[in-house]
Every structure is written in structure tokens, then in C-alpha cells.
Amino acid sequence: MERLRKAEWIHYANGELDTYIKFVNEQIFPKFVLAKRGYDFSPSRRSSRGGMYADGPGINMAMYHYCKNYTGERLIRVYEYKSFDSSSTIGGFYTKDKYQKLDMVLLHELAHAVQYYAYRINNTRCKPHGPIWKNIYKRLREEFLNPHLGDQVALKTEYDDDVASITKRRKSDIPVATKKELDALFARAASKT
Numbered sequence: 001m002e003r004l005r006k007a008e009w010i011h012y013a014n015g016e017l018d019t020y021i022k023f024v025n026e027q028i029f030p031k032f033v034l035a036k037r038g039y040d041f042s043p044s045r046r047s048s049r050g051g052m053y054a055d056g057p058g059i060n061m062a063m064y065h066y067c068k069n070y071t072g073e074r075l076i077r078v079y080e081y082k083s084f085d086s087s088s089t090i091g092g093f094y095t096k097d098k099y100q101k102l103d104m105v106l107l108h109e110l111a112h113a114v115q116y117y118a119y120r121i122n123n124t125r126c127k128p129h130g131p132i133w134k135n136i137y138k139r140l141r142e143e144f145l146n147p148h149l150g151d152q153v154a155l156k157t158e159y160d161d162d163v164a165s166i167t168k169r170r171k172s173d174i175p176v177a178t179k180k181e182l183d184a185l186f187a188r189a190a191s192k193t
């Protein structure tokens with residue numbers, strides 16, 4: 001990805017994070033600091049992470065996968081973890097907004113960073129996607145993402161129609177091989193053995 005486009009995405013992500021952290025400071029933990037923000041654009045980096053780093057709570061984002069496909073408006077289904085993907089507050093969704101998939105992962109990973117901070121402050125522990133994390137993530141989602149999601153029923157209908165028309169088109173595009181062509185292919189395959 002070219003440098004200018006990378007810089008734009010990083011600029012966007014940093015702006016979002018600043019807003020989210022302000023909310024965390026005002027509503028949850030006044031002294032929470034995000035000590036590390038990593039943006040990894042390598043295509044091989046598939047998953048993002050949030051948690052405790054050497055310098056304190058931090059996140060590291062697998063940026064390539066949120067940014068690579070956006071050349072124009074496109075309706076996509078964004079998936080959350082399978083166990084809560086169907087949740088209306090912390091689950092996946094349909095969107096045409098080029099930033100909302102990234103927003104979701106920023107909120108998800110920031111919630112992990114805050115969770116580890118909470119462990120330290122409250123001297124407690126729980127599962128990575130357990131009640132402490134879910135509570136933080138839900139508050140962040142309801143503040144910053146859910147109110148901005150489009151009409152999910154309408155978007156789902158449109159998405160399903162898109163999928164159906166693509167499937168139909170693919171089927172009719174595939175030319176049916178004639179017997180003569182198949183015989184030729186099999187003969188070629190046989191001659192190689």
C-alpha cells in the first residue's frame with residue numbers, strides 16, 4: 001500500500017483512539033493511558049491484538065486487512081467473534097462505511113487494553129472475552145459505533161440480494177463443456193500419465 005494511503009488510515013485511527021480514550025478517562029478509569037499503538041500494514045499480519053505490553057496497556061492493529069479493499073463504496077458484512085457475532089450490541093454488522101470495520105476492531109482491542117488495566121487496578125482476572133471485557137466493549141460500542149450503523153434489516157436484504165445475484169451470474173458465466181472438449185481434456189490428462 002502506498003505511503004500516503006497508509007498515513008491517512010493511521011491519522012484516522014489515531015483520531016478515533018484519542019476520542020475513545022477520552023471517554024474511558026471520563027467514564028471508567030481517569031488515569032488510563034494507552035502506552036502503545038502499533039499499526040502493522042504487512043499482508044501476512046492477520047490478527048490484531050490488545051493487552052498488556054512492556055510499557056503498559058497497548059494495541060497492535062493488523063491494518064492491511066481493514067484498508068486494502070476500499071476503492072469505492074461497497075456493502076460488506078463485518079464479523080465479530082463467533083460466540084457473540086449475533087449480539088445486537090457487540091456483534092457483527094452490515095455496512096457501506098469504509099471505516100466501520102476498523103472502528104469495530106479498534107474498540108475491540110482497546111477494550112482488551114482497558115481490561116488488563118482493570119485487572120491491575122482491581123487486582124482481579126477473568127477470561128479474555130469474559131464479563132469484564134464484554135462490559136467495557138459494550139460501553140464503547142454503544143457510545144461510538146452502534147448509533148452510527150445503518151438500518152441493519154435493509155442492509156442485510158441488500159447484501160443477500162447481492163450475494164444471490166453474484167451466485168446466479170457465476171453459474172451462467174461458466175460455459176458448459178461439450179463432450180468433444182471433455183474428451184480432449186481427458187485424453188490430454190491420460191497422455192501425461
Ligand SMILES: [Zn+2]
Nearest residue numbers: 108112128129
Ligand atoms: Zn478479543
